Amino acid sequence: MSPSAALMPVSPHDTGIAEVAALSGRLTYLCMCLTLCWGVLAATGWVRRFSGQDALRTGHVLLAAFTLATGTLHGLAFLFLEDDPFGVTDLLVPFYNGTPRHALGIAGLELVIAVSVTAGLRRAREGRWLRFHQAGYLAIGLLAVHAWLGAVADGHLAVVWLAGITVLVPPVLLSVLRVLPAPVLARAGLIAASPADQSPEPATLRVDVDSQRCHAYGxxxxxxxxxxxxxxxGQLEYEKRPEAQEVPNVRAAARACPMRAIHLLGATR
Incomplete structure (x- = not known):
């Protein structure tokens, strides 16, 4: 579909297909925002702090599956347009048809699929998938821009802008908080300062992991x-007595563990 055609009214033959594409696109937007929120809350252990319950990784996986399903449906719907149909190549190759907003959507969806595949293979990759898993932030950014450009091109911005902003604000806020160091969050009053963080580092620190609670999320x-x-x-291996320079990282790992399986023991200087 050319950029000029995207601004033209949908023909009567394709009205139903256009409605399916619009609905599935909005559901994808909602699901991906919820997926990011749940993933951050689970990875940081904030769910447990708020509710007193351990975070379930299944919730994050389920939301990601809905995002993939609705996003795939959104893309496949364009194959059924009668007057100006997309080809398979248009849906698989970014910038093939010269429309930037379509390219962003294709790249974002393909990146989400790649992240999901690597997550499924994480045990075989010794946890290295975590680095690539962070590309999910980029994917959601691409898809969000694609959704907003699509709303502008289709003349729906006045209808969905308020809902779009409302849904997008929480994942953006959580993403920013996710990358901020814990001392910064403590100074801002967002989390309580840990007594261990306020005292000198221990001369010796011993790490103990509860194997019953550990789910090997990585x-x-x-x-x-x-x-x-x-x-x-898939089993976790760890140094029981880490080097002194690793103590801050170990404390960060204990704070981030969603299952609260890491216990740190040691005397302060």
Whole structure:
């Protein structure tokens, strides 16, 4: 579909297809925002702090599956247009038809699919998937821009702008808070300062992981890769007495563990 055709009214033959594409696109927008929110809340352990219950990774996976399903339906709907149909190549190759907003949507959806595939193979990759998993932030950014450009091109911006902003604000806020250091959040009054953070680092620190609580999500490895490692069998291996320079990273890993399975023991100087 050319840029000029995107601004033309939908023909009577394609009205139903256009409505399916619009509805599935809006559901994708909602699901991806909820997926990001739940993922951040689960990865940081904030769900447990707010509710007293351990975060369930299943919720994040389920929301991601809905995002993939609705996003795929949104793309496939264009194949059924009668007057100005998309080709398979148009849906798979960004910028093939020269429309930037379509290219952003294609790239974003393909990146989400790639992130989901690597997440499914995480045990075989010894937790290295976590680095690429963070590309999900970029994917959601691309899809959000695609959705807003689509609303502008289709003349729906006046109808959906308020809902779009309302839904997008929480994931953007959580994403910003996710990358801020814990001391910054404590100074801002968003989290309580840990007594351990206010005292000198211990002369010796011993790490103990509750194997019954640990679900091998790999969050600790992303925070302290020199101390925590997921093996090929999916079992967590870790240094029980880390080096002094690794103590701040180990504390960050203990804070980030969604299952609260990491216990730190040691005497302060």
């Amino acid at each position: 969050v600790c490895q992303s925070e302290a890769p020199q101390v925590f490692q997921l093996g090929q069998d």
